[in-house]
Amino acid sequence: MKQLKRYATVLVVLFDIYLFTGGYGIHGRIYNMVAKPIANILIDIAHMVGGVNAIGWAIIILTAIVRLCLLPIMVSQSKKTTISQLKMQKLRPEFEKVQAAVKAAKTPQEQQAASMASMSLYRENNISLTGGVSWLTMAIQMPIFSGLYLAIMHANGLKSATFFGFSLSSRQILFSVLVLVIYLAQAYMTQLHIPAAQKKQTGMLMWFMPIMIAGFTLVSSGALGLYFMVGGIFVLAQALINHLYYDQLQKHVDQNFVIQKTADDLLNQQVNAGTNSSAKTTRVRPEDLRPRAVSEDVAHGGRNAGKQHRSNDQ
Known part of the structure; x- marks a missing residue:
């Protein structure tokens, strides 16, 4: 199963590379292969809804459908990430020991052995180096969200479309404010369960992202503001589900x-492996095992023995 997932990830990532290297505009591969079909669906939904607000409702409905389809995958991903973080918290004392060993290392060999122990700490205790993030899940989402974004950005009839009096072709401050509030609430819920030590590293980024998204909607169209607003509601719902499951x-x-191997176990293992490796690379010659006097006589071609023989003859 793992092998199959690995192959699927490689294929999807290669397909994403093929899409995104073909241009990102209306003449690019991602628009023709992903965004254009989504845009056609968007127009069909607008025709079914009808009325002056049809395009706005179509954006909401299509965004909600895509997000609902991906929500189980996103929730599952969040659970895996949370489990990985909880395991890391239990292993934190062991990682601190390894970090101390790296700092105390006096030779490159010792430093390398301590670094190898740090990597082994993840592997031996079955913790993902990526923090539980699934590359397959990310690779599947990227073209879908990008295609939906391009479809809404270039949707037919968008220039004249309105949504309850708000023009969807021009920027809307109210939409940007609502986007900011939604994503700030999502960031707050995500921060609730992050350890204090990690908050110092990720806290600034977590609060910066909502500001960046809101700023982007402020300089773009109201249609994109509506898209990010609906998407933000689902992101907030995902954070709430994760909070309830925490x-x-x-x-x-x-x-x-259960910790399978501690930092001390792995550090000793690396030291022993280095000792055995050094012993194997040392070449022992036969003459090194002989007594010193004998080996010197042999090294001088037996000259001392000859002198002693002539002395006895005399």
Whole structure:
């Protein structure tokens, strides 16, 4: 199963590379292969809805459909990431020992051995180096969200479309403010369960992202503001689901996660491996095993023995 997932990930990533290297505008591959079919669906939905607000409702409906289809995948991804973070918290004392060993290393060999122990700490305790992030899930989402974004950006009839009096072709400050509030709420819920040590590293980025998204909608069209608003509601729902599951996931990790190998075990293992490697690379010659006097006589071609023989004859 893992092998199949690995092959699927490689194929999807290669397909994404093929799409995104073919241009990003209306003449690019991603527009013709992904965004154009989505744009046609958007127009069909607008025709079915009808009325002056049809394009706006079509954007909301299509965005909601795509997000609903991807929500189980996103929630599953969030659970895996949370489990990985909880495991990391339990292993934090072991990682601190390894970091101390790296700092205390006096030779490049010792430093390399400590670094190898750090990598082994992940592997031996079954923790993903990517923090539980699935590259397959990310690779599937990228063309879908990009195609939906391009479809809305270039949708037919967008220039004259309105949504409850708000023009969808010009920027809308109200939409940007709502986007900011939604994504700030999502960032707040995500921060609730991040350890204090990690908050210093990720906190600034978590609060910066909502500001960046809101700023982007402020300089773009109201249609994109509507798209990010609906998408933000689903992102907030995902954060809420993860928040409700957090205690259950923590209980699961506490009951089932057992440290297989500690930092001390892995550091000793690396030291022993280095010692054995050095012993194997040392070449022992036969003469090194002989007594010193004998080996010197042999090295001088037996001259001392000859002198002693002539002395006895005399």
